[in-house]
Amino acid sequence: MLLESSPDELPRCLILRHDIDTDPGFSRHFLALEKEIDVSSSYYFRLSTLDVRLMQSIEATGNEVGYHFEEVATYAKMHCLKTKEQVMEHMDPIRELFRDHLTKLRRLTALPITTVASHGDFANRRLSVTNSILLDDWKLREELQIEFDVYDRTLEKLEIAHFTDAPYPQFWKPGDPVEAILAGKQFVYVLTHPRHWRSNVSSNLRDDLQRLVEGIHYSTCR
Secondary structure, rough: OHHHHHHHHOEEEEEEEEEEEOHHHHHHHHHHHHHOOOOOOEEEOOOHHHHHHHHHHHHOOOOEEEEEHHHHHHHHHHHOOOHHHHHHHHHHEEEHHHHHHHHHHHHHOOOOEEEEEEOOOOHHHHHHHHHHHHHHHHHHHHHHOOOEOOOOOHHHHHOOOHHHHHHOOEEEEEEEOOHHHHOOOOOOEEEEHHHHOOOOHHHHHHHHHHHHHHHHHHHHHO
């Protein structure tokens, strides 16, 4: 693994990650294209985008399925936590919620799911705290056999060129990853989201409305 070696010992590497925030069905197009060009990637599903058969199919083709978790934001919205200090006071039940969700997810899919990626929610931005903070508890990681969080600080030892897709007309942030590849960067990390590749009106509208309702409730709760 990347974390177990020094940069000088590693070959050039293209890291492909898909965060399935909405429209899980479009993941099949990612999967078909990657099979065609013989590459592997990681797919991170939220609880709201679970598709058991699809997730099992992804693992069966040699790709990876991970958990796109958001328990800090979920708990904060459920219990009207408005400050980082309040969040820190509730970390035990937040971790219990994460433990429960991951355990049920593994049971439901019959998949190992040993890597995770924090989802960014509006509540995280208002609280100035990421969902990843719950994984600062290394005992929890060991207990749940979590091998890797994509935002682990240990990755900072590697000079990784990070890129993420963006809506039209920008397409990529901070720039086109192809340029980094052609420039010979040793590690290029590309993150994509289905909603930026297909205009699935019903799926995206449902997600946008959910965020609107949650935002109004969170702003007015006391």
